Amino acid sequence: MNFSWLFRMAWRDSRRSRQRLLLFMSAIVLGIAALVAINSFGDNLTRSIDEQARELLGADLTLSWSRPPSAKTQQLVKTLGRDRAYEVSFASLVSIPKTGGVRLAQVKGLEGNFPYYGTWEVEPASAVQTFRQAQSRIALVDDGLLVQLGAQPGDSVRLGNLSFLIAGRVTKTPGQAAIAATVAPTVFVPNQFLAGTGLLQRGSRIAYKYYYQFTPGTDVGASIKKYESVFDKEGINADTVADRKRQTGRSFADLTKYMSLVAFVALLLGCVGVASAVQLYVKEKITSVAILRTLGASGRQALLIYLVQTALMGLIGATVGAIIGSAIQLVLPQVFGRFLPVSVDTTLSGPAILGGIGTGLLISILFALMPLLAIRNVSPLRTLRTSYEDDLSGRDPLRWLVYLLVVGFIVGFAYWQTNNLMLALGFTGGLTVAFGILTLLGLGLIWLVRSFFPASWSYVWRQSLANLYRPNNQTLILVTAIGLGAFLIATLYLTQGLLLGRVELSASGNQPNMVLFDIQKEQIGGVRSLVQQQRLPVLQDVPVVTMRLTDINGKHPDVTKKDTTQKTPSWAFTREYRVTYRDTLISSEKLAAGKMPYQANGNIYVSIEKDFLDRLHLKLGDTLNFNVQGMLIPTIVGGTREVEWNRVQTNFVVVFPAGVLEQAPQFHVLMTRVPDNKTSAVLQRDLVNRFPNVSAIDLGLILKTVDEILGQVSFVIQFMALFSILTGLLVLGSSVVISKYQRMRESVLLRTLGASRSQILRITALEYGLLGFLAALSGILLSVVGTWALAQFVFDVPYRPDIVPLLVVTVVVTGLTILIGLFNSRDVLVRSPLEILRSEV
Amino acid sequence: MSILRVENLTKTYQSGGRELTVLHGVNFSLEPGDTFSIVGPSGSGKTTLLGLCAGLDHASSGSVYLNDIQLDKLSEDERAAVRNQYVGFIFQNFQLLPTLTALENVMIPLELRGEKGAQKTAQSLLERVGLGSRGHHYPTQLSGGEQQRVSLARAFANRPKLLFADEPTGNLDTDTSATVIDLLFELNREAGTTLVLVTHDLDLAAKTQRVIRIKGGTVVSDTQVATSI
Known part of the structure; x- marks a missing residue:
């Protein structure tokens, strides 16, 4: 095959479409920029950690x-x-x-x-x-x-x-x-x-x-x-x-790798835009392909001409993205700000730039290949018959290969970033589901408008609604692109609300919201009366004994370390155990197996929390020898409990029966419920004065801390999600430009037939308004369902989404869609029909 | 040896769930250097016949032999290679690539063959059709007649054995048509190419040595014309 001719033809053929091709590829620019920025930052951070390790x-x-x-x-x-x-x-x-x-x-x-x-x-x-x-x-x-x-x-x-x-x-x-x-x-x-x-x-x-x-x-x-x-x-x-x-290096490498997955979502979103734009581009090029086929070009040659074009544009897009990304990484140390343990020295990162360009090039080729494959089947007969369409209607098995390659690439990329196959598969699966649902919503929307078309509505409404489903419509791609952006932002807000809600719920009703700890045994009476003097309830008073584990089933840590069949982790012997003693379970506990803590025949039967039991590979009947301040206490695992940890409450992995530890050195934890911040402050002041060694933490402080950390985290995530949103808008912009070419003639025709500028303006604004609104609604709907599932199955909290941010997202997305739609259609609105006909045709 | 032999050619389309036969058992053969026209009313099947003869489509039954190569045994890509080797085309709507200059349009058949000196050959062909100075113009910058002359230059670029012309003057005014037709026959004579012309213009058809008339997909007459230019 004559490759130099293919490149020459690709170059010649692109002459009139370069601007548009670049516009298609601009959709990947921000995704690449985000990817290069985060990976450059990761490389620089690793280097800075190395340099400043001491x-x-x-x-x-x-x-x-x-x-x-x-x-x-x-x-x-x-x-x-x-x-x-x-x-x-x-x-x-x-x-x-x-x-x-x-x-x-x-x-x-x-x-x-x-x-x-x-x-x-x-x-x-x-x-x-x-x-x-x-x-x-x-x-x-x-x-x-x-x-x-x-x-x-x-x-x-x-x-x-x-x-x-x-x-x-x-x-x-x-x-x-x-x-x-x-x-x-x-x-x-x-x-x-x-x-x-x-x-x-x-x-x-x-x-x-x-x-x-x-x-x-x-x-x-x-x-x-x-x-x-x-x-x-x-x-x-x-x-x-x-x-x-x-x-430090490992934990930050993990952080930047997960962030790069967020950037990758922006890149994929851009690629969907590229695929959609290339599909329309191919439709425009079909006659040229048919001429080339007539003159003797093979299907493969024709395909390669356009593949070279899109690959070159992809390369340019990826390179521009890499340049922007390298600039953006300069601000990332400020974005991560208070999370960073070292000052990050930002320099250009070769691997990040090359990796970003390579990823962008490959993924844009793969996505462009989906619509480009059709070129192979264009019949030369189209040169004789313009209405001939049989060539592109058949199914092409190679498409499935390309789909497979795209999925394989996404899994591969996620695995490369996380080194965790399950996570990579989960990431790909989640994305497929999100894209799939948004696509279905888009298709459903088209079907709904078509099936229940309001024939009695005014012309402006009918025309703008019809634009949603007529040939070459951009409904599906815009619902997916804008919807995914809205989904990301809405999910961010809703999840943040869920996390805070989870903490708030933990102390609602009559649950404790203040913990007093480090109370010495001799102080407990005084602290109790101090609390009661303030008319506050003592909701729990729990003794805590600290101890260590010396052996399991008679095997000491040095034995378990050498014996490779022993699965006991070494930290089981080095950590300190804070243990309480009682014969009953409390409201946050549920018996999973065996019995509650008890004594029988001189044996002490303790209860172990279920997850902890599994992590230590223990089973009922195993013996645990504890060292309490120098005194060894042999025990037997008599039962296991499931514990709800997400409450302001003392929970324990090991619970002894009563009657064993009463005389051991111990301190107490007391829980109460304060009605307001003022009472909390008064109690803490009195405590400091009378029992200076006793510490207190109240829910207000926890909430404030969680809120502050979430604020920081969400700023970082929002910064990364911003790339997806901007990519969505770019895809929107390029889709509107493409559809502008498609619709120019019709708008001109309408103008020629007497439609006023205001009518055209209203049709355009309504169409894009409907698209933006429905896309935002689809994304938010998906987000609400997703976060409801999180609330229901993961956090176990009642679901009360905050409507205001969702309304803001809907209004902003709809407004931006209308603005971009009108801006790109301004030619039709402000210039005379003849002027446009002369310049565009 | 015939340059084009058509045997019992039939073409059937599926239309609205029904079979529609547009060509019924057409037979003819052409010798090298012949000029030949297919005439008939709209929808008679003449363009379908041209498409089949040029290897742009495949028949439902029957065979087409182009330079003794049986086209219906070949894949689309193999037929493309045959077209590039032996066939030139002229279309009613010129079918120039809009993004290429006139010169580049003429160069394509040569470049596809991997021939060296494509630019020189194309330039001399453009000069031959009177457009030597317009090589760097794009199709939209040329008039209809000029575009069809570029198309003529491209059709002869690969020195075809067979030239298929589909209503070559259909989009041109009378004066321009006459110029283009004169040029077409002149070039054809110089190159010794076999010309297959599809037209509904009987005066134009009369300029060829042989005319077959098609009606309803069937050849209704096959006439040798006494006088040809």
Whole structure:
């Protein structure tokens, strides 16, 4: 085959259609841009994490534990590294005496020169040095906490029995994404004053950590390898720069890969637009193809001429997309903002650009191939008979091959991004269902208009309705493209509402909405009466005992580790178990198998939560040996429970029977229900004054935190969804332009026959208004059904979608569709019929 | 050896669930260099016959031999190769590719054959039809008569053994028609090509050596014309 001739012919034939071909391909530009932007950002983020890995940790190594290790190990950890800093942290209520503000915060007692790497951003900067000298009771406080409590440097913050002068405002701590300060804002104090606060009581959940600096060039991983077994045994968690790099890199790689799937949806949407545009293009080119066939060109040659054209345009579209994407990635660090643990240095990413162009080229060829295949069958007889149509009516088995390739490509792309075949198949299946339903809705709409055509309505209405189903209509493609965009936006809003609704529901009615924890056994009476004095109910009072698991069925962790037939995960032995004791189930629990916790024949039968039982590969009758503050307690799995976790309530994976743990060191958790924020604030203030070690968290705080995080997350998702919406509008724009060519003659004819400009304007506006409205409605309908299913089957909450955002989406989408429709049809409206006839024909 | 032999040619279409036979057992043969016209009223089957003879369509029964190649045994792509090798076309509505210049339109048959010097050959053919200076014009920039002359140049570009012309003056005024027809016969004579002309213009048909008249899909007369130009 003469390929140079094919390219020459493709070039010659495209002369008059290049602008339009480029317009078709513009539909893929934004999808590619989104893909290249997110993948470039991912590459840059990985590189930045690699470069700034030590700053992620703030040290070369950290060792952390929550149970004090043996004296020998304590000695050992004090000898590692060239220099070390020590940190003690726990959650506690903190208050600002000046404003009366109280909030649960993370308290960190620090000694030494943390951080060794990275900048601890504190205002004023000199406060860090003063803090390290630790000569007075000063505190550095996270900016978010200061804002919430209405405090500023110079005020004092009260922790338990002591007050600290706020010496600085912390805006960034090495290794901590800014969003973490929203979830758990921190108060840093010199460690030497921590004991004086009275907050370090037995039973409090305290974490200890050493930050180490090693001599430059030390292989930290190798130098601590010999202590691994000791660390494992003592429940010490070692974190090196390499570990942190791996963990952070992996979680962000996952994030950017999922984001790239959102970008891919925009690309696919664009490709549907390309396929639709190419289909109309092929219809226009059929006579040219028939002439070429008459003169002796084979079907394959004719197909290749147009395939080369679309591929070249696809290449141009993908390249433009890659350029735009490379520019967009510059703003992505701002979009992700507070999620990022490192500052991202943005440079061009070769793999992302080439990958984006390759993906765009391949997918646009595959989608264009669907309509282009028909070219092979164009009969030369059309040169003699213009009405000949038999050649294109037959079924073409190659189409199925192309469909298969498209599906294969989507699965392949999703797998490449996620490395998870089930997820890739799920993604493809979900997309197929969404596209399928929107297509069916489009077809249904055409059928409805046709079947129930309102023959008695005015001419303007009849004409615009008829435009929805007449030959070469764009109804199906626009309902799919605009509908998918509306679906994405609506789903985003509705899911966000569902998540918040789920949290709100968890404390509706008489459910608890405030949790008081870290209550010492001797304090419980006092706290109960404090709560009751405020006329608040004590809804639950739960004792909690912390313990560790030493062996399962007599097998210790070192045995289970070596025995490959044992499936017990190693974390089962290193984690701390917070356990309660009672003989009954509570409202959030349901017996799944066996019995409730009980004692019989001197044996202790405990109840294990069902999912946990499965993850540990346990079964009823297995023996578990627990270590409670040095005392071993053998137990037997006597039953398993299903637990509803999504409530503001204490739930436990392990429940002991009553009569075993009563004398063990323990703390209490008390639940109450506060009617309003004011009562909550009064109770928290009284608690801080009388029981400074007791912490409280109320639903308002949880909701606020969830709302803030969701706000951040949804901004990122909205940013990505924006590409789909804009692509939908581009597809709309190009569809309107294509249909403009189709309809120009008719509008001119109408004008010639005496239709006024206003009539043409109303017909056009009504037609696009109907299309936009019905497309938005289809997308929203699909979204409502999808989120209803989520609410019903996943979140288990009553479904009450917020109508206002849905109305806004409908109005905006309809308005934009009308605007774009009118803008592209303006020629017919403002120019004289003869002028158009001369220029277009 | 006949250049075109048609044996018992029948064409039937499905129309509205019924069979419609538009050609009934047509037979004739042509010798190299013959000029031949098919005449008849609208709907008589003459264009169908031309399409079958040129290998643009396949018959329901019977055979067409073009330069001794039995067309009905070939696939569409094989027939396309035969057309490129042996056949030239002139259409009532010119059928020039609108996106190509006049010169490029004439070059296509040569380029499809992979011939070198296509541009030179095409240019000389355009000069031969009097459009040497219009090669870079697009069809829409040419008058009807000029477009048909480009079409003539393209038809002769691959030095065909057979030239099929379907109502070549149907879209032209009287004066332009006369010029185009003169040119057609002149080029045909120079190239020694066999000409098959479909027309309802009896005066035009009279310029060929032989005329067959079709009515209702059946050949009703086959006449040798005494005087031809």
